[in-house]
Amino acid sequence: MAIEVIRDWRGLSASQKGAAVAVGAFDGVHRGHQAVIASAREAARRLGVPLGVVSFYPHPRRLFQPDAAPFALMTPDQMARALEDLGVDRLYLLPFEREMASLSDEAFAREVLSEGLGIVHAAVGFDFTFGKGRSGSPDLLTQYGEKLGFSVSLTPRKDDADGLKLSSSAVREALKAGDMDRATAILGRPFAIEGKVIHGDKRGRTIGIPTANIAMPDYMRPAYGVYATRTRLPDGRVFGGVANLGIRPMYVIEDPLLEVWLFDFNESLYDLTVETELVAFLRPEMKFDGLDALKVQIEEDTRRAKEVLAA
Ligand SMILES: Cc1cc2nc3c(=O)[nH]c(=O)nc-3n(C[C@H](O)[C@H](O)[C@H](O)COP(=O)(O)O)c2cc1C
Ligand SMILES: Nc1ncnc2c1ncn2[C@@H]1O[C@H](COP(=O)(O)OP(=O)(O)O)[C@@H](O)[C@H]1O
Numbered sequence: 001m002a003i004e005v006i007r008d009w010r011g012l013s014a015s016q017k018g019a020a021v022a023v024g025a026f027d028g029v030h031r032g033h034q035a036v037i038a039s040a041r042e043a044a045r046r047l048g049v050p051l052g053v054v055s056f057y058p059h060p061r062r063l064f065q066p067d068a069a070p071f072a073l074m075t076p077d078q079m080a081r082a083l084e085d086l087g088v089d090r091l092y093l094l095p096f097e098r099e100m101a102s103l104s105d106e107a108f109a110r111e112v113l114s115e116g117l118g119i120v121h122a123a124v125g126f127d128f129t130f131g132k133g134r135s136g137s138p139d140l141l142t143q144y145g146e147k148l149g150f151s152v153s154l155t156p157r158k159d160d161a162d163g164l165k166l167s168s169s170a171v172r173e174a175l176k177a178g179d180m181d182r183a184t185a186i187l188g189r190p191f192a193i194e195g196k197v198i199h200g201d202k203r204g205r206t207i208g209i210p211t212a213n214i215a216m217p218d219y220m221r222p223a224y225g226v227y228a229t230r231t232r233l234p235d236g237r238v239f240g241g242v243a244n245l246g247i248r249p250m251y252v253i254e255d256p257l258l259e260v261w262l263f264d265f266n267e268s269l270y271d272l273t274v275e276t277e278l279v280a281f282l283r284p285e286m287k288f289d290g291l292d293a294l295k296v297q298i299e300e301d302t303r304r305a306k307e308v309l310a311a
Contacts, residue, residue, distance in 0.1 A: 030188065
């Protein structure tokens, strides 16, 4: 069954209420988040109610640090699909604006979770905070739940094999370093950029290497350079490829682009929304002596990308 995305806590019908939910920002839906969602799933099964996730859009940090560099690990559509894969029935993607930000911890528990969403259970992570000034703790949520009529489960911190906390920040650090294996290990799936294919300078096709260009305004910026990729088209077809992500020192652009050359493919992609997994980092962006030299390097990149994708 497809996931239902609900974008408000006010004015919901009875059938949209009454779920067991996991609450959090969940950017990336990584394996730590997945443990919290598993706890909500347990409760949903036990109580015989739908499984929900309560999250926020835009990310709360956008409101508090409007000038911060882009940091998102996924778009709302990608989040909905990742949650659907985990068996989540509903995503409550609540608008995080002044009104939400000004609620006290008690008001969030009562007005949003209890009266608005009518939750019967909330699963939260060990370091969950909520309400104005982040004053709410898992302990406080448990006390409010007792009064308001929902139970609360607390998921302990989940570490990797080296004892490091699985976190969205750890994913961002791995992506910055071009360590795609580590990013994949924390996320439980490869990091992927989704966006609409836009028009570029039409230079790619002149060297026999057309590239689908995708802007990435909200995504955090992984290491600039060349990646082995896998791209999913709207019709479900998947193509291996090689991509440059960055500002192209040879033909400098202001905002970074993801430019993907799909192997064994020759159709128009303009205006389609495609999702590209960054499977492996191959090399940093460089400056070459002209297009011919770049083309030779791209042939080498292609050979390595095919090797990586076949492995
Ligand atoms: C596999 C691959 C590797 C690339 N490597 C570099 C690079 O090292 N330095 C650079 O300035 N541009 C690099 N590019 C970007 C090209 O300069 C750019 O895709 C080309 O100019 C086409 O631009 P257009 O899509 O706007 O027509 C690379 C592109 C691809 C597909
Ligand atoms: N194998 C392919 N990989 C990527 N894009 C392709 C491919 N074959 C055809 N295309 C189309 O060609 C366009 C890219 O051509 P290119 O000359 O690089 O133009 P632009 O500068 O507008 O990106 C893509 O947006 C897509 O519509």
